[in-house]
Amino acid sequence: MTDHYDALETRDPAEREAALFATLPEVLRKAMAAPAYANLLRGIDPASITGREALAGLPVLRKSELPALHKAAPPFGGFVADKPGTFARLFTSPGPIFEPEGRQADAWRGARALFAAGFREGDVVLNTFSYHLTPGGFIFDASARALGCAVIPAGPGNTEQQFELIEAYRPVGYSGTPDFLKILLDAAASAGRDVSSIKRALVSGAAFPKSLQEEMKSRGVEAYQAFGTADLGLIAFETPAREGMTVNEDLILEIVKPGTGDPVAPGDVGEIVVTSLDPHHPWIRLALGDLTAALPGASPCGRTNMRIKGWMGRADQTTKVKGMFVRPEQIAEIGKRHPALGRLRLVVTRAGEADAMTLKAECASPASSLQDEVAASLRAVTKLGGAVELVGAGALPNDGKVIVDER
Numbered sequence: 350m351t352d353h354y355d356a357l358e359t360r361d362p363a364e365r366e367a368a369l370f371a372t373l374p375e376v377l378r379k380a381m382a383a384p385a386y387a388n389l390l391r392g393i394d395p396a397s398i399t400g401r402e403a404l405a406g407l408p409v410l411r412k413s414e415l416p417a418l419h420k421a422a423p424p425f426g427g428f429v430a431d432k433p434g435t436f437a438r439l440f441t442s443p444g445p446i447f448e449p450e451g452r453q454a455d456a457w458r459g460a461r462a463l464f465a466a467g468f469r470e471g472d473v474v475l476n477t478f479s480y481h482l483t484p485g486g487f488i489f490d491a492s493a494r495a496l497g498c499a500v501i502p503a504g505p506g507n508t509e510q511q512f513e514l515i516e517a518y519r520p521v522g523y524s525g526t527p528d529f530l531k532i533l534l535d536a537a538a539s540a541g542r543d544v545s546s547i548k549r550a551l552v553s554g555a556a557f558p559k560s561l562q563e564e565m566k567s568r569g570v571e572a573y574q575a576f577g578t579a580d581l582g583l584i585a586f587e588t589p590a591r592e593g594m595t596v597n598e599d600l601i602l603e604i605v606k607p608g609t610g611d612p613v614a615p616g617d618v619g620e621i622v623v624t625s626l627d628p629h630h631p632w633i634r635l636a637l638g639d640l641t642a643a644l645p646g647a648s649p650c651g652r653t654n655m656r657i658k659g660w661m662g663r664a665d666q667t668t669k670v671k672g673m674f675v676r677p678e679q680i681a682e683i684g685k686r687h688p689a690l691g692r693l694r695l696v697v698t699r700a701g702e703a704d705a706m707t708l709k710a711e712c713a714s715p716a717s718s719l720q721d722e723v724a725a726s727l728r729a730v731t732k733l734g735g736a737v738e739l740v741g742a743g744a745l746p747n748d749g750k751v752i753v754d755e756r
Contacts, residue, residue: 354464354696357598358652365654368397368501369601372626380631385418385427388521392635401612404601409610409622409636412580413665416444423447431629442579448484449606450491451629457582458597459575465575465588465595465650467549468522470497475547476527477503477533478554484579485554489524492583498522505529512542515717519546526553527572534568551575551586554661576660578637585657590650594659596668602655603634604643606684607664607751608677610634616748618642620664621657633714638665640749666752670697670704675731677751683708683726689719690720695735697754704756706735715739 351360358370379397389408398404402420410428415616418426424433424447433439436449437456448455468474471572476492480486493500504526511533514520523530530550537544550565550572557574565572573587576594583603585594589707604619605612613619621639625632640663644656667676680693691711699704708727712719716739724737 352651354461357460358595358654360593360653362647362653365598369599369626370401370404371475373398373601373624376626376628376631377633379430379628380428380633382430383425383428385422386633388427390433400535401603402600402623404608404634405603405605406611406703407594407610407634408603409634411636412446412638415446415580417511419445419447419501423735429630435629435735438484438487440482440504440579442483444563446579448579449630450484450487451492453496453625456510456627457488457492457577458599459488459577459583460495461497462573462575462583462586463492463498463522463524463551464491465586465652466522466551466575467571467589468493468496468498468551472498472522473501473518473520474498474505474522474524475501475511475520477505477511477523477529480504488577488579489551493522493524508533508536512537512540512544512571515544515546516542522544522547523547523550523552523570523572526554526557527557527565527574527596530565530570530572531561534565540625545569549573553577565689574659576657578638580635581625581632583642584623585593585622585659586709588648588650588652592621592648593644593649595648595652596655596657600624601626602657604641605636606681607666607749608642608679609681610636613642616645616747618661618747620749621651623669636664638663642747642749661749664749665753666750668752668754669698670706670731670733673731673733674704677753679730680708682730683723686726686730687719687723690723692744692747694745694750695752698751698756704735707738708735709738709740709745711742711745712739712740715741 374395437452438450440448478485553575574588577583601624603622640661641657696708
């Protein structure tokens with residue numbers, strides 16, 4: 350049994366980076382054949398985007414904006430040049446956001462994640478993600494079949510019928526949410542049904558704390574996490590090293606300051622932005638609204654791609670203060686106006702039955718004049734008055750939170 354899906358996973362990182370950015374200009378050209386990308390990227394020369402610094406200069410497209418864009422220009426908001434009939438399947442996710450599935454093998458890039466979790470050709474897999482209108486079930490179904498597995502398209506719920514399928518087909522693998530895996534195992538134990546054939550699992554779509562991971566292991570199931578979206582498929586996945594998640598091949602993942610497209614310092618928490626290299630449905634700097642941080646060094650499992658800590662919360666921390674929206678990008682703008690500042694955090698509270706806000710700002714050399722200047726910028730940018738507290742460098746938590754509502 351080999352340890353890696355293919356040789357791409359163990360490439361020298363510089364070789365991978367060169368290959369990604371050698372492919373990107375042509376993907377950009379194909380993206381710009383779609384009217385919305387042509388408008389968003391107007392004036393951009395695809396041939397000039399050959400590295401991360403150049404890529405960081407392109408505008409981000411926020412996933413939170415997609416429902417309105419898709420409604421204005423159905424079905425794909427003008428971001429897909431190919432006609433709907435050229436795709437294999439057509440889905441919708443809450444929003445609504447409309448998603449096409451490509452006709453290529455493993456269109457959702459999930460086979461690597463399943464392989465890392467121990468799935469192999471010839472395995473039978475119980476897939477409990479939903480197959481109804483949303484792509485979740487088909488993402489894991491297609492990925493397992495690309496790996497050479499047979500799939501039981503069970504979907505969620507109906508445990509009695511699932512027990513019949515498990516006892517008949519004896520699946521070795523499970524894909525679905527960690528919550529439903531626990532429900533299935535608990536219900537089987539209560540009903541005296543035999544689900545002992547399930548030895549490994551790839552879970553996604555819900556939190557999978559260490560305590561639940563250990564419980565699954567105590568019950569004979571080695572379960573691994575994957576992080577993905579309906580737009581991009583599988584973005585990153587756990588490996589036997591159990592040290593963060595390895596980013597999938599054929600994706601460029603950036604971590605940026607929430608509300609901006611600016612990369613964070615190495616190790617800092619920020620928002621995940623993904624560029625995919627699928628020429629039929631490319632995504633260029635899609636900001637997912639999810640927070641993570643990069644891990645240093647290579648994984649002990651031998652895979653050499655970038656690793657992330659996994660899902661660490663949401664980047665969209667927009668809140669209302671005195672009836673006015675305050676957004677992370679406004680806090681980022683204050684930081685740009687005052688380069689001497691480090692991390693910023695706006696804390697919203699109540700004082701005397703009224704909303705109040707304090708901008709905490711890291712600064713190596715605090716000064717009252719700077720404090721006054723930052724307070725003026727806070728009012729100018731947010732149209733609201735607030736206090737400013739200058740704190741020492743490194744005093745604020747590295748958790749990606751730019752606005753904290755404590756009301």
